[in-house]
Amino acid sequence: xxxxxxxxxxxxxxxxxxxxxxxxxxxxxxxxxxxxxxxxxxxxxxxxxxxxxxxxxxxxxxxxxxxxxxxxxxxxxxxxxxxxxxxxxxxxxxxxxxxxxxxxxxxxxxxxxxxxxxxxxxxxxxxxxxxxxxxxxxxxxxxxxxxxxxxxxxxxxxxxxxxxxxxxxxxxxxxxxxxxxxxxxxxxxxxxxxxxxxxxxxxxxxxxxxxxxxxxxxxxxxxxxxxxxxxxxxxxxx
Amino acid sequence: xxxxxxxxxxxxxxxxxxxxxxxxxxxxxxxxxxxxxxxxxxxxxxxxxxxxxxxxxxxxxxxxxxxxxxxxxxxxxxxxxxxxxxxxxxxxxxxxxxxxxxxxxxxxxxxxxxxxxxxxxxxxxxxxxxxxxxxxxxxxxxxxxxxxxxxxxxxxxxxxxxxxxxxxxxxxxxxxxxxxxxxxxxxxxxxxxxxxxxxxxxxxxxxxxxxxxxxxxxxxxxxxxxxxxxxxxxxxxxxxxxxxxxxxxxxxxxxxxxxxxxxxxxxxxxxxxxxxxxxxxxxxxxxxxxxxxxxxxxxxxxxxxxxxxxxxxxxxxxxxxxxxxxxxxxxxxxxxxxxxxxxxxxxxxxxxxxxxxxxxxxxxxxxxxxxxxxxxxxxxxxxxxxxxxxxxxxxxxxxxxxxxxxxxxxx
Numbered sequence: 001x002x003x004x005x006x007x008x009x010x011x012x013x014x015x016x017x018x019x020x021x022x023x024x025x026x027x028x029x030x031x032x033x034x035x036x037x038x039x040x041x042x043x044x045x046x047x048x049x050x051x052x053x054x055x056x057x058x059x060x061x062x063x064x065x066x067x068x069x070x071x072x073x074x075x076x077x078x079x080x081x082x083x084x085x086x087x088x089x090x091x092x093x094x095x096x097x098x099x100x101x102x103x104x105x106x107x108x109x110x111x112x113x114x115x116x117x118x119x120x121x122x123x124x125x126x127x128x129x130x131x132x133x134x135x136x137x138x139x140x141x142x143x144x145x146x147x148x149x150x151x152x153x154x155x156x157x158x159x160x161x162x163x164x165x166x167x168x169x170x171x172x173x174x175x176x177x178x179x180x181x182x183x184x185x186x187x188x189x190x191x192x193x194x195x196x197x198x199x200x201x202x203x204x205x206x207x208x209x210x211x212x213x214x215x216x217x218x219x220x221x222x223x224x225x226x227x228x229x230x231x232x233x234x235x236x237x238x
Numbered sequence: 239x240x241x242x243x244x245x246x247x248x249x250x251x252x253x254x255x256x257x258x259x260x261x262x263x264x265x266x267x268x269x270x271x272x273x274x275x276x277x278x279x280x281x282x283x284x285x286x287x288x289x290x291x292x293x294x295x296x297x298x299x300x301x302x303x304x305x306x307x308x309x310x311x312x313x314x315x316x317x318x319x320x321x322x323x324x325x326x327x328x329x330x331x332x333x334x335x336x337x338x339x340x341x342x343x344x345x346x347x348x349x350x351x352x353x354x355x356x357x358x359x360x361x362x363x364x365x366x367x368x369x370x371x372x373x374x375x376x377x378x379x380x381x382x383x384x385x386x387x388x389x390x391x392x393x394x395x396x397x398x399x400x401x402x403x404x405x406x407x408x409x410x411x412x413x414x415x416x417x418x419x420x421x422x423x424x425x426x427x428x429x430x431x432x433x434x435x436x437x438x439x440x441x442x443x444x445x446x447x448x449x450x451x452x453x454x455x456x457x458x459x460x461x462x463x464x465x466x467x468x469x470x471x472x473x474x475x476x477x478x479x480x481x482x483x484x485x486x487x488x489x490x491x492x493x494x495x496x497x498x499x500x501x502x503x504x505x506x507x508x509x510x511x512x513x514x515x516x517x518x519x520x521x522x523x524x525x526x527x528x529x530x531x532x533x534x535x536x537x538x539x540x541x542x543x544x545x546x547x548x549x550x551x552x553x554x555x556x557x558x559x560x561x562x563x564x565x566x567x568x569x570x571x572x573x574x575x576x577x578x579x580x581x582x583x584x585x586x587x588x589x590x591x592x593x594x595x596x597x598x599x600x601x602x603x604x605x606x607x608x609x610x611x612x613x614x615x616x617x618x619x620x621x622x623x624x625x626x627x628x629x630x631x632x633x634x635x636x637x638x639x640x641x642x643x644x645x646x647x648x649x
Contacts, residue, residue: 058562058643079566085642086564097559097646100552101255113248114564142255158563 004031004067005166005198006055011064012221013050024050025221028064034165037192037199039209042218048202049094049170051218055200056091056168057081069165086115090159092169096151098143104130104154105139111162129157133187149180156187167191169201173208185211242576245569249577260581263545267585267626268592270538271618274531275593276600278614281527283597283606285520290607292513294437294445298476299376299509300342300483302469302490320465321503324453326490327469333489341482344472346372349456349463355405355449356422362408366423366449368456376472379450384417384432391431391452395459399423400432404447423449424460479508535618539625546629551648557637558645567638571631578630582623589622590615
């Protein structure tokens with residue numbers, strides 16, 4: 001196995017609310033190598049979203065260590081984490097999380113604003129990625145003028161625009177029709193195979209998970225299975 | 239860290255994307271500031287206007303009126319008394335010359351009636367006052383055309399009149415100069431010798447709707463009386479008003495052979511008394527308007543606060559999203575702060591402008607003076623801007639302290 005880009009070591013996450021403790025994750029240890037396409041599966045409430053948020057540096061674990069590209073995330077300041085989220089991770093939310101009443105183009109340009117990309121090149125770069133996800137003709141549409149699938153594709157373009165090494169997607173096809181889901185999975189496979197992006201994706205649909213090379217099963221905050229895909233993926237380049 | 243120009247442009251984009259929210263917050267600031275400025279201006283203009291009108295009647299003015307005698311059970315109607323005579327006025331003048339009364343400088347005996355004044359073509363019902371030249375000094379009457387009643391007119395029972403601008407426009411039309419023309423009062427023909435300068439205002443008595451005639455002419459030819467309606471006195475300064483009241487009072491008591499001041503057959507009113515009463519009335523009015531202004535400011539402030547706080551969920555999520563996409567804490571907070579500053583400052587400037595324009599319109603519509611209070615502008619501006627900035631900044635600050643995912647999930 002190549003160098004792990006993601007390495008978790010006995011990670012746990014406990015929520016304390018009104019004196020009661022809820023264990024969302026306990027003792028999670030795994031590695032993901034550079035260039036892998038991993039699906040995380042599990043029933044709702046299993047802690048898979050919590051895990052994803054920790055992997056995306058959107059949240060901090062209660063205990064354990066998380067090495068992202070060999071950097072210990074616990075030891076980084078909030079501002080350093082912001083830089084990591086900006087440059088190294090592209091996060092695709094289940095709820096899209098686009099800025100409301102704002103054009104697709106402006107939404108995709110937003111990470112570049114915070115990433116110190118010179119203002120001149122931003123629009124061109126954003127247009128390139130919007131075209132890639134098939135929204136070349138929807139650049140000036142605001143979020144509420146787009147369908148769920150289109151919003152999800154804007155979110156994908158936004159996640160890709162900083163050219164991050166890792167793409168994290170939380171149920172990217174959860175809210176959209178199956179034909180659009182297939183389009184999005186095609187984009188993911190292309191990114192993984194042609195551009196070498198590491199992709200970690202949460203899904204509860206087995207046929208979506210089949211697009212990944214590896215499936216991690218999570219239940220009750222624990223990893224209960226970790227398997228390579230049996231089915232040989234079509235059009236896979238050796 | 240982004241540079242400030244970038245944050246500024248990002249703030250403007252957010253404001254443009256949320257026109258409703260931006261508009262409502264600005265409206266709160268504009269209305270809050272504008273109404274405070276307009277109300278305070280109205281209050282100050284009103285009290286200034288009332289003060290001006292009272293002072294235009296004559297400063298340091300004392301008025302001796304006849305007929306406050308409480309002899310027996312019957313008290314004579316005001317104006318119907320006959321206890322003040324030309325001799326009283328002459329005696330006061332002599333006492334001033336001899337130094338016996340040293341606090342009064344001018345004495346103006348007067349008698350007035352309402353009368354029908356006619357020309358060949360038109361007529362009007364107005365105030366006719368018999369006066370001596372001293373009247374112009376005591377009551378600050380200025381002449382626009384011709385001349386005022388002279389001592390020769392008084393000594394010679396001259397059939398002349400000086401008219402106010404309202405009388406001119408009623409009888410001869412606006413802008414006419416009827417000096418040399420004649421008017422008829424109670425069947426007597428009088429030549430117009432002069433027109434007075436407008437004193438403006440309507441108030442409790444219109445100072446422009448008056449015909450002045452020589453005192454003697456009024457008494458003997460027009461009204462057929464020998465007594466005076468009142469004697470107006472100009473004190474030497476506002477400091478000696480009370481002394482003047484006392485000196486003249488005791489002098490007249492002695493002349494009228496009355497030993498008990500409570501039995502006096504005249505009364506002396508001070509202009510200061512009227513001014514004080516009016517000041518306390520306008521003071522109450524100003525306080526009332528200031529109260530309304532304070533409530534407007536409070537309501538405006540609550541409006542600003544509400545619109546900032548009802549969007550706090552959306553704003554918290556926005557902070558979470560921006561952080562998730564790589565914005566640093568200080569950048570997000572600065573961006574929201576810049577937005578709040580742009581909002582309150584631009585809304586504040588519009589509000590100040592609107593308040594000044596409203597005050598100007600009120601001044602024009604009411605003929606009140608145009609007064610703008612700088613402290614009111616500053617107070618209204620800084621209170622509104624302060625509320626807007628604090629409630630724009632604080633939720634952003636709070637949201638930026640959360641982990642991005644907590645802010646994104648905020649409900």
